[in-house]
Amino acid sequence: MDKWRAGTRSWHGWVRERDGERTWISEVDIVWCVQEGSPTASEDPSTAIEKKKRRLFVRVHPSAFLQLWTETLKIAKMQRPSVTVEDLRFEIGTIQLTGPGSTEALLAALQPVTNTTETPTVNPCAETWTSLGLVTNPSTLPQNAVLGFNVSDPRLRYPPRTVKPPASDSANDDLLQVLAEWPPDKVKIPQSIFDRTARLTASRLLPSQKAINRRKGETLPGDFPSPAPTDPQIPVLLVASRSPICGPQGSWTLYLPWKCVLPVWYHIMHYPLSTGGNPRFGCLEEKRQVAFEQGLPWFPGDYPGTQAGWEWELKERAERNADWEKRPKGKRVAWESLELGKTKKGETGLGSACDWSYLLNLNPAPDPTVASQAITKESTTIEEPANPARNTRENSKSAEGIENLLRSIHQVPLEQAARLLANPKHIPPTSHDITTVNLTLLSRSHPVTCARIYRLPTSSPTLRSRWLALAASILYPPRRTQNTPADTSNRNSTGNKMLASLPRNESHPLRTQHTAFSLLHPRETATDGPLQPGNPAYPCVPDAEDLIGFVTTGNYDLGLGKGSAIGSIALAKV
Numbered sequence: 260m261d262k263w264r265a266g267t268r269s270w271h272g273w274v275r276e277r278d279g280e281r282t283w284i285s286e287v288d289i290v291w292c293v294q295e296g297s298p299t300a301s302e303d304p305s306t307a308i309e310k311k312k313r314r315l316f317v318r319v320h321p322s323a324f325l326q327l328w329t330e331t332l333k334i335a336k337m338q339r340p341s342v343t344v345e346d347l348r349f350e351i352g353t354i355q356l357t358g359p360g361s362t363e364a365l366l367a368a369l370q371p372v373t374n375t376t377e378t379p380t381v382n383p384c385a386e387t388w389t390s391l392g393l394v395t396n397p398s399t400l401p402q403n404a405v406l407g408f409n410v411s412d413p414r415l416r417y418p419p420r421t422v423k424p425p426a427s428d429s430a431n432d433d434l435l436q437v438l439a440e441w442p443p444d445k446v447k448i449p450q451s452i453f454d455r456t457a458r459l460t461a462s463r464l465l466p467s468q469k470a471i472n473r474r475k476g477e478t479l480p481g482d483f484p485s486p487a488p489t490d491p492q493i494p495v496l497l498v499a500s501r502s503p504i505c506g507p508q509g510s511w512t513l514y515l516p517w518k519c520v521l522p523v524w525y526h527i528m529h530y531p532l533s534t535g536g537n538p539r540f541g542c543l544e545e546k547r548q549v550a551f552e553q554g555l556p557w558f559p560g561d562y563p564g565t566q567a568g569w570e571w572e573l574k575e576r577a578e579r580n581a582d583w584e585k586r587p588k589g590k591r592v593a594w595e596s597l598e599l600g601k602t603k604k605g606e607t608g609l610g611s612a613c614d615w616s617y618l619l620n621l622n623p624a625p626d627p628t629v630a631s632q633a634i635t636k637e638s639t640t641i642e643e644p645a646n647p648a649r650n651t652r653e654n655s656k657s658a659e660g661i662e663n664l665l666r667s668i669h670q671v672p673l674e675q676a677a678r679l680l681a682n683p684k685h686i687p688p689t690s691h692d693i694t695t696v697n698l699t700l701l702s703r704s705h706p707v708t709c710a711r712i713y714r715l716p717t718s719s720p721t722l723r724s725r726w727l728a729l730a731a732s733i734l735y736p737p738r739r740t741q742n743t744p745a746d747t748s749n750r751n752s753t754g755n756k757m758l759a760s761l762p763r764n765e766s767h768p769l770r771t772q773h774t775a776f777s778l779l780h781p782r783e784t785a786t787d788g789p790l791q792p793g794n795p796a797y798p799c800v801p802d803a804e805d806l807i808g809f810v811t812t813g814n815y816d817l818g819l820g821k822g823s824a825i826g827s828i829a830l831a832k833v
Contacts, residue, residue: 262444269289285322323559332344354520359508364530384407393430407497408450411490417526458516461516464489497513555825556697559571564827576613599799613811614809618807618829671692694827695827697823697824698813703822704822708813712808
C-alpha cells in the first residue's frame with residue numbers, strides 16, 4: 260500500500276457508492292503520480308502548495324464511467340481542501356497486451372528518449388525497461404509495477420524489425436539482479452504523462468505521415484531517419500499486472516496520449532514476432548472469451564448486480580427477443596412447452612432472459628414476447644386512437660420498475676460472499692445479494708447464456724438421491740474386474756462392418772455366427788456408463804423453488820475439454 264501511494268505500484272479492485280445502499284460500481288485501476296521532492300524554504304508559497312498536490316488516474320470500463328463520474332463529482336464537492344476532477348477519456352488512451360510476446364512487441368514500439376529541456380537525469384524506469392529483453396511473462400516482474408518514461412515516434416522505425424534478445428552469458432544474471440533490486444523503487448521521478456502540458460505538446464508536435472515519409476526518403480535504403488530536435492517526446496506509462504486466479508501469464512497496460520495511440524497501435528500490430536507471426540487484434544468479445552477460458556468473470560456481462568451489468572442484460576435480452584421473433588414458429592423455441600422431465604412443462608421464468616425478478620420474487624417485468632403478441636391482437640380487432648399521454652405514463656412506469664429492480668439487486672464480491680456462505684445465519688431470507696461463480700459440467704454438452712442453475716432438490720428426497728447417484732457414477736465410474744464381462748459394443752460395431760461387406764443373397768458362416776452372438780449377448784444401454792439426457796431413467800429438473808441463479812456466459816472450454824460457464828447465484832437461495 261505504501262508503494263501504491265508513492266506511485267511505483269498500481270491498484271486494481273472494486274469501488275462502491277459512498278451513500279445510500281452503497282452498491283458496487285465497477286472494477287477500476289488506480290495509479291498515483293510519483294510525489295515530487297519536498298519544497299525548500301526559498302521557494303514561493305504557491306509553488307510549494309502545487310508540489311503538495313497529488314494526481315492520480317482512475318481507469319474504468321466505459322459502461323460504468325457515468326455512474327463513477329457522478330459519484331466522484333459528488334464526493335469531490337464535499338472534500339476540503341478542494342479536489343479537481345477531469346474527464347480524460349479523449350486525452351489518454353490505453354492498450355492492453357498479454358501473452359509471451361507482449362514484452363517483445365512493446366520493446367520494439369517504445370524506444371525511450373532523454374528529455375533535453377530539463378536537467379540531465381538518468382531515468383531509472385527507462386533503463387529498467389530496456390533491460391527486460393528476456394522477459395516472456397510480465398508476471399515475473401513485481402506485481403502491479405509502474406514504469407513511466409518518454410518515447411520517440413514509432414513511425415520513424417516503420418516497418419518494425421524483430422528485436423534480438425541479449426545473447427551474452429550474463430544476460431540472465433543481469434535480468435535477475437534487476438528484478439531483485441528494481442531500481443524504479445529507489446529513484447522516484449514524476450511521470451510526464453500526468454502533466455497536461457507534456458501530453459498536449461507531444462500531440463501537437465506529432466508530425467504528419469507525409470513529413471515522416473519525406474524524412475524516410477532522405478535516408479539510405481535500410482536505415483531509419485536520425486532523431487531531430489523537433490521530434491515529439493511521447494509520455495507513456497506501463498503497468499505490469501497479474502491476477503492470482505487467471506494463472507501464470509501476466510499482461511501489460513500501456514497509457515499514452517490519445518492522438519499517439521494509432522501510431523503505436525500500427526507498430527505493435529505489424530511487428531514480426533521472433534516466434535513467427537504478428538500480434539493478434541482483440542476487442543471486447545475477444546477479451547470476454549479470454550476471461551472465460553481463464554475462468555474469470557467479465558465486466559459488465561457477468562455482473563448483473565451492478566448498474567452497468569443490468570443495462571447489459573437488458574440490451575442482450577432485447578437482442579435475443581428480437582432474434583426469437585424473427586424466426587418462424589416452427590423454428591423457434593416454445594418456452595411454454597419445454598419438457599423438463601416427467602409431467603413438468605415450461606421454462607422457469609422468462610426463457611430468453613436471466614429473470615432475476617422471478618427468482619428474487621420482485622416486481623416482474625412484463626414479458627416482451629407476450630406484450631408484443633397482445634398489442635398485435637388488439638390492433639387487429641379494435642382500432643383505438645393513439646394516446647401519447649398514456650404511452651408516456653406507461654414508459655415512465657416501466658423505467659421506474661426497472662430502476663427499482665436494479666436498486667433491489669446487490670452485487671457481492673467473491674471474498675465477502677465466501678464469508679457470508681460460511682455462516683448462513685447472517686444472510687436474511689429476503690436478501691437480494693448475488694455473487695458470481697464458475698461452473699464446470701461433469702457430463703457432456705455445454706451450457707449457454709440464460710441457462711438455469713439449480714441446487715439439489717430439497718422437497719423430494721428421492722429425486723435428490725438420484726441426482727447424487729448420477730454425480731457419483733460420473734465422478735467415480737465402476738472399474739471392470741476379471742469377472743465382469745467386457746463391453747460388446749465395439750465388437751458388435753466391428754461385426755456390423757464385416758457383415759456389410761458380405762454378399763446379402765448368400766448364407767455365410769460369419770453371418771450365422773454374428774446372429775447367434777447378438778442373441779446371446781444383447782447390448783445393455785442402461786448400465787453402459789452414466790445415464791445421459793433423454794434416457795427415461797434420467798432425473799428430472801428440480802422444482803422452481805430450487806432455482807438459485809442463471810448462467811451469464813457459457814460455452815465449450817477447449818482448455819478443459821468440457822463445458823464450463825460463468826454464472827450468478829442468489830446467496831439467500833443457496
